[in-house]
Amino acid sequence: MSSNDANTARIKKLTQECVDIVRTILVARREMGRLHDPELRQVHLPRASEEIGAILTMTESATNDIMLAAEDMMALDLSEPEFAAEQVNNACMRIFEACSFQDITGQRIANVLKTLQLVESKIEQLENAFAGAASVEPEVAEPVHTDAALLNGPALEGEGIEQDFVDQLFA
Amino acid sequence: MAVQMNMPILIVDDYRTMLRIIRNLLSKLGFTDIDEAPDGETALAMLKSRDYGLVISDWNMQPMTGFELLKVVRADTILKTMPFIMVTAESKVENVQAARQAGVNNYIIKPFSAAVLKAKLKAVLGEF
Numbered sequence: 001m002s003s004n005d006a007n008t009a010r011i012k013k014l015t016q017e018c019v020d021i022v023r024t025i026l027v028a029r030r031e032m033g034r035l036h037d038p039e040l041r042q043v044h045l046p047r048a049s050e051e052i053g054a055i056l057t058m059t060e061s062a063t064n065d066i067m068l069a070a071e072d073m074m075a076l077d078l079s080e081p082e083f084a085a086e087q088v089n090n091a092c093m094r095i096f097e098a099c100s101f102q103d104i105t106g107q108r109i110a111n112v113l114k115t116l117q118l119v120e121s122k123i124e125q126l127e128n129a130f131a132g133a134a135s136v137e138p139e140v141a142e143p144v145h146t147d148a149a150l151l152n153g154p155a156l157e158g159e160g161i162e163q164d165f166v167d168q169l170f171a
Numbered sequence: 172m173a174v175q176m177n178m179p180i181l182i183v184d185d186y187r188t189m190l191r192i193i194r195n196l197l198s199k200l201g202f203t204d205i206d207e208a209p210d211g212e213t214a215l216a217m218l219k220s221r222d223y224g225l226v227i228s229d230w231n232m233q234p235m236t237g238f239e240l241l242k243v244v245r246a247d248t249i250l251k252t253m254p255f256i257m258v259t260a261e262s263k264v265e266n267v268q269a270a271r272q273a274g275v276n277n278y279i280i281k282p283f284s285a286a287v288l289k290a291k292l293k294a295v296l297g298e299f
Contacts, residue, residue: 093199093285096192100282103186104260107231147238150266151231154281160262163287166278169267170294 031129040118048115050156051108062101069094107153174299178224179204183214183240184258185232189281193227193258196285200292201299211235215243218250225296230259230266238270245274254295258283 069091076084154160180202182193190207197205206221208214212235214228226244228237235243237257244250257270258279267278277291293299 089199093196096195097282097284099188100192102188103184104281106186107260147236150238150261150263150269151236152261152263152266153231154260155262160280161264161267162262163280163283165264166267166280169271170277 028130032126035122035125035129037122040115040122044115044118047156048112051112054154054156055105055108058101058105062098065098066095069098104154111153174296175224176201176299177203179206179221180225180227181206181208181214181217181221181223183208183211183226183228183232183237185209185229189229189258193288196288199285200289211237211240211243214240218244218253223253225254225256225292227256227258230257230261230270238273241270241273241275256291256295258288 073088073091076087078084180197182190182197182205184190184193184207187209190209194205194207206217206223208217210232211228214226215235217223218226226240228240230237237259241255241257244253244255251274254276255274256277256279257275258281259266260281262280270278276295279287279291
């Protein structure tokens with residue numbers, strides 16, 4: 001083989017490699033485009049962020065209520081035992097009420113976990129797309145059952161209704 | 172008719188903390204016979220095995236939600252008149268309306284105070 005033939009073969013090989021790279025990039029871009037999920041960015045992630053904010057606020061408020069109740073008990077005048085016992089009882093009930101934060105924050109954390117699982121699934125699909133694995137199928141949203149659509153968990157500030165409004169409905 | 176403070180009450184919630192809170196609040200109010208269930212399905216079995224005077228149920232539970240439990244209770248010939256209070260963090264208007272349409276007697280939004288629970292119990296059961 002002449003030197004010219006060898007160079008031509010090398011150029012052809014390089015050209016083919018470049019074409020393959022461009023093709024891979026185009027496929028990856030197309031797959032990434034199919035993974036684009038505006039709802040994740042515009043709804044789920046901001047919601048998760050707000051849920052975490054609400055968890056912080058609620059745990060702080062509950063901690064404060066529990067500490068106030070404990071401080072009230074510590075400050076009791078024990079020279080009147082019956083009155084003191086009643087005050088201790090009331091303070092204990094305030095602590096119980098405050099502990100309901102665990103239920104609400106648990107539900108909020110569950111909502112955040114759902115978003116994290118969504119992100120995880122998107123990352124997995126991206127990995128598959130770049131690895132040239134099976135083509136990424138666009139996600140088809142499952143139809144939401146009517147009752148399931150009512151399961152939203154705790155509302156964020158300004159979203160839900162107050163107990164007074166509920167009371168009006170039941171009046 | 173005066174409320175029987177020894178009537179059996181069933182509280183249903185998948186959070187043990189909330190079961191304890193409601194149990195303690197009910198005890199504080201004078202109720203003495205309180206049972207607990209961690210989900211709708213268990214609650215339904217318990218309702219069929221004992222004559223309860225009141226159900227206080229959360230909404231968001233698995234495998235059977237409190238809303239499903241309410242609908243099953245209202246469809247049951249024996250249980251259909253059972254006083255049923257929903258205590259839930261679901262605070263959208265559509266939730267309250269759906270529960271009301273399904274026959275709930277009252278609806279309490281979490282978190283709630285002992286005073287709110289007492290007021291709703293009075294509204295459903297009468298003065299005590």
